[in-house]
Amino acid sequence: MHGLPGAFSANPHARRPGAWGWWLLAPMLAWLLLFVVAPMGILVAYSFGSRGMLGDVEFGFSWDSYARIADPIYLRIFARSIGYAALTTALCVLIGFPAAWFIARRGPGWRERLLLLVMIPFWTSFLIRTYAWIAILRSEGLLNAVLKSSGAVPHVFAEPLELLYTPAAVVIGLVYVYLPFVILPVYASAEKLDGVLIEAAHDLGAGPLRVFREVILPLTWPGVAAGMMLVFVPAIGMFAITDLLGGARVSMIGNVIQNQFTKALNFPFGAALGVVFTLLFVVSFALLQWLGRRKDETAKAR
Amino acid sequence: MKTRSKLLLLGLAALCAVGSAFAQAKKRGELNLFAWSEYIPQAVLDGFTRETGIKVNYETYSSGEEMLAKMMARRARFDLIQPPDYIAEALIKNGQLTPIDREKLKNFGNLLPEFLNMPHDPEQQFTVPYMVGTVGIVVNTEKVKEPVRGYADLFAPKHAGRIVVVDDGRELATAALYTLGKGLNDFSKENLAAIRPVLAEWFKRVKLFDSDSPKTALLNGDVDLGLVWGGEAALLWKENKKFEYVLPAEGAHLFVDLLAIPRRARNVENAHLFIDYILRPEVSKLISDDFPYTNPNGAARKLLSPEQLANPASYPKTDRKLDTFRYLGEDVAEAIDKLVTDLKNAR
Numbered sequence: 001m002h003g004l005p006g007a008f009s010a011n012p013h014a015r016r017p018g019a020w021g022w023w024l025l026a027p028m029l030a031w032l033l034l035f036v037v038a039p040m041g042i043l044v045a046y047s048f049g050s051r052g053m054l055g056d057v058e059f060g061f062s063w064d065s066y067a068r069i070a071d072p073i074y075l076r077i078f079a080r081s082i083g084y085a086a087l088t089t090a091l092c093v094l095i096g097f098p099a100a101w102f103i104a105r106r107g108p109g110w111r112e113r114l115l116l117l118v119m120i121p122f123w124t125s126f127l128i129r130t131y132a133w134i135a136i137l138r139s140e141g142l143l144n145a146v147l148k149s150s151g152a153v154p155h156v157f158a159e160p161l162e163l164l165y166t167p168a169a170v171v172i173g174l175v176y177v178y179l180p181f182v183i184l185p186v187y188a189s190a191e192k193l194d195g196v197l198i199e200a201a202h203d204l205g206a207g208p209l210r211v212f213r214e215v216i217l218p219l220t221w222p223g224v225a226a227g228m229m230l231v232f233v234p235a236i237g238m239f240a241i242t243d244l245l246g247g248a249r250v251s252m253i254g255n256v257i258q259n260q261f262t263k264a265l266n267f268p269f270g271a272a273l274g275v276v277f278t279l280l281f282v283v284s285f286a287l288l289q290w291l292g293r294r295k296d297e298t299a300k301a302r
Numbered sequence: 303m304k305t306r307s308k309l310l311l312l313g314l315a316a317l318c319a320v321g322s323a324f325a326q327a328k329k330r331g332e333l334n335l336f337a338w339s340e341y342i343p344q345a346v347l348d349g350f351t352r353e354t355g356i357k358v359n360y361e362t363y364s365s366g367e368e369m370l371a372k373m374m375a376r377r378a379r380f381d382l383i384q385p386p387d388y389i390a391e392a393l394i395k396n397g398q399l400t401p402i403d404r405e406k407l408k409n410f411g412n413l414l415p416e417f418l419n420m421p422h423d424p425e426q427q428f429t430v431p432y433m434v435g436t437v438g439i440v441v442n443t444e445k446v447k448e449p450v451r452g453y454a455d456l457f458a459p460k461h462a463g464r465i466v467v468v469d470d471g472r473e474l475a476t477a478a479l480y481t482l483g484k485g486l487n488d489f490s491k492e493n494l495a496a497i498r499p500v501l502a503e504w505f506k507r508v509k510l511f512d513s514d515s516p517k518t519a520l521l522n523g524d525v526d527l528g529l530v531w532g533g534e535a536a537l538l539w540k541e542n543k544k545f546e547y548v549l550p551a552e553g554a555h556l557f558v559d560l561l562a563i564p565r566r567a568r569n570v571e572n573a574h575l576f577i578d579y580i581l582r583p584e585v586s587k588l589i590s591d592d593f594p595y596t597n598p599n600g601a602a603r604k605l606l607s608p609e610q611l612a613n614p615a616s617y618p619k620t621d622r623k624l625d626t627f628r629y630l631g632e633d634v635a636e637a638i639d640k641l642v643t644d645l646k647n648a649r
Binding site: 051052053054055056057073076077080138139140162164165247248249250251256259261262263264265266267 | 365396510511635
């Protein structure tokens with residue numbers, strides 16, 4: 001953030017943002033107000049209401065819906081959702097970091113082509129790509145056909161691999177969908193990293209592990225942290241993949257919320273889950289920010 | 303010959319359409335239809351518009367509860383809805399429907415009396431039956447050799463991991479009630495407690511919960527048995543006779559999907575026109591061709607082919623009197639939802 005003087009910059013030549021600045025900001029503020037603040041307000045209002053006869057919401061002030069979240073049933077599902085999201089994030093970073101690093105270290109021509117490969121899936125609807133995974137993972141699907149015809153390790157694959165409609169299929173689907181969200185930000189940080197720094201570290205006697213830990217990781221951390229947030233947050237709330245690839249047997253909190261609005265007709269409870277869920281995001285975001293800041297400070301202190 | 307007569311009919315229909323389009327051009331209006339997804343053929347909607355000039359705005363839902371939620375929450379003005387029996391009962395009890403004017407439905411007499419004056423609408427004042435169906439067991443007889451007669455056979459331990467069931471808490475809970483020999487609407491506290499271990503056992507053996515298209519997994523061979531909507535089973539049988547349909551020995555019920563006009567509908571007249579159009583035998587037949595549920599329209603059944611009428615999932619042969627779901631109230635619905643959510647996540 002150098003070069004751009006802020007509102008309270010010490011730079012005497014910096015101009016204060018006048019009325020014109022606010023006008024430039026207006027579309028975004030209106031957008032935030034309309035699509036972030038207003039829906040959140042409705043959600044909070046719903047969550048304190050109670051359920052009417054025909055599934056309509058009677059507004060009021062009751063903590064009942066929040067009390068119900070404390071039921072072990074829902075706490076377990078929250079915990080499981082966090083577990084799945086954490087596993088997905090870990091796998092995405094494990095696969096995505098080396099991939100991003102590899103891409104960032106190629107020449108400009110290769111870099112562009114490889115990045116294109118990462119982005120191509122976005123051209124197709126996410127649902128269609130998930131249906132494609134059904135075709136791959138089915139017991140008579142592509143994966144099993146390949147395994148069978150290759151004859152690889154025949155004693156293991158005598159029976160077709162039963163992957164579809166299992167938790168493993170859910171994790172595969174989640175990792176698949178969110179992997180680009182790690183690769184892209186990590187690539188952005190890795191690309192900026194000057195190779196000279198790594199050479200210098202080697203020259204000063206650091207082994208590969210030490211170079212990674214003390215040079216590469218701290219310098220790409222902003223990308224890694226952004227990628228982790230981009231995966232973890234939406235992964236907890238995902239409900240389409242658990243329905244399609246998990247056979248609706250594994251519910252995550254997104255499924256429970258969706259169910260409250262479409263089948264169980266308890267909007268206040270669904271809204272309360274949504275509010276708690278949002279708070280969870282905010283907390284995890286703040287935590288990651290704080291971790292990042294602490295890393296900076298310890299680095300500076302050294 | 304057959305194609306030629308079909309072409310001729312098509313030509314005639316087109317001529318009529320052009321003629322009536324002119325005649326009706328001034329009467330143009332709208333119909334806001336809120337219906338199940340995959341339940342009304344596009345040809346029927348197009349035919350109605352061609353004939354009356356009324357534009358049909360078609361919105362869909364995939365569960366009766368979803369319909370209720372959208373109708374109540376958005377205060378949306380739908381002119382015609384397609385609720386299942388127990389949802390219609392709740393709407394009637396809360397004064398949310400406009401009475402049907404029987405005078406405007408000259409095709410009403412086509413309906414079979416056995417589907418009229420049912421418990422959800424005893425006076426037949428607010429609803430008109432659209433399609434009727436059962437929920438039953440489908441068996442892939444190529445893979446499953448032992449006979450499957452009821453829920454006990456379906457959920458037998460040896461079938462673990464080979465079963466698809468509809469993702470509908472009330473349907474599954476009802477099946478469990480039947481297994482214990484209880485009535486289908488008897489969700490007392492004791493009964494809710496009693497079905498818990500039954501469902502817990504069953505859920506362990508289910509491979510897939512799917513309400514939208516349970517036939518797909520059966521067709522693909524991912525599962526060999528299913529507890530599915532009768533119409534889905536009928537499509538499977540049409541595709542391949544190896545898919546046998548069984549009405550569970552422990553008990554089965556009927557569901558009736560209805561046409562009804564919400565209290566706040568704006569185009570009540572058009573809604574009546576549409577209902578009467580649906581009740582025409584030749585239109586009703588078109589629906590049966592695409593969605594082979596049990597057709598409550600006696601005159602339309604006469605137009606169906608012997609093969610269609612022989613489909614055991616569309617027209618199950620049974621002497622049993624099949625009851626329908628009743629509206630249970632929010633507390634019971636919530637208890638069932640909680641039970642099912644809990645059991646799905648117990649593993």
